[in-house]
Amino acid sequence: MLKWISFCLLLIATANANALDRDQAEKAVEVREAVMTITGWNIVPAAGMVKEKIPYDAREFQIHAERLNFAMSMVADAFKTDTRGFGLKTEALDKVWEDNEEFLRLTKEAVDASAALAAAAANGNFEEVKGPFMEMGKACKACHDDFREED
């Protein structure tokens, strides 16, 4: 009888632990998606200016560059929670946590590239921001190629 009680208590404890973990995992997915949403919100108009599809506005471009830099600075923390095994809808591949060292290396490159872009944008010269913007794009792609589900 005591064995059964212990077993039931264990089941309840495990169920609670799993419920909590799943909730945390879902929240973690929301956070990293939020970081990427902020990134997209700012990289799209910045790209439009670099590609001369919309007029270059030095002040606007600088704001976008600063926000990109800030978003990049949150990526490593945002992906800290390992959400493998919950069957959650996410574009993050398991490799993020399987090869976390490489993921963090590429994250760091994106942080550096976005910092260089923000520094160039502070000068306000259109010709000066093109190169750093392309480097930033390359840093995004390098990480997406290996760690994000293909569209």
Place this chain on the structure above:
Amino acid sequence: MLKWISFCLLLIATANANALDRDQAEKAVEVREAVMTITGWNIVPAAGMVKEKIPYDAREFQIHAERLNFAMSMVADAFKTDTRGFGLKTEALDKVWEDNEEFLRLTKEAVDASAALAAAAANGNFEEVKGPFMEMGKACKACHDDFREED
């Protein structure tokens, strides 16, 4: 006959215009939710430290305060797109755009409160961050009370 062709062309044009606007409206909701997700992600552990439910870590607290300040600096822009009339799932009340002047005034107060919190957090002294954190909370509440759907 020509009338019908014109009418159909008008219908198609209107449908396209609406499709585009709805897509933009949905993206705008995503962006403001992302800003609030980043806010929650950082305010929860900061509140835990202020309320002494988790140990105070000066460096961690500072990172949270800086992120809160950055998130607050994006609120006005994130709520720029008027999404009324699309029937989208959102906690933002129509009043955000009906009384935009007051909304922006409260937004500015939250930016200022978060800047004061970040400045206090930079000093690293636990006693110094409590007051600014409570002020930050009040600024959040002041805006939520009037402009966010009640839970």
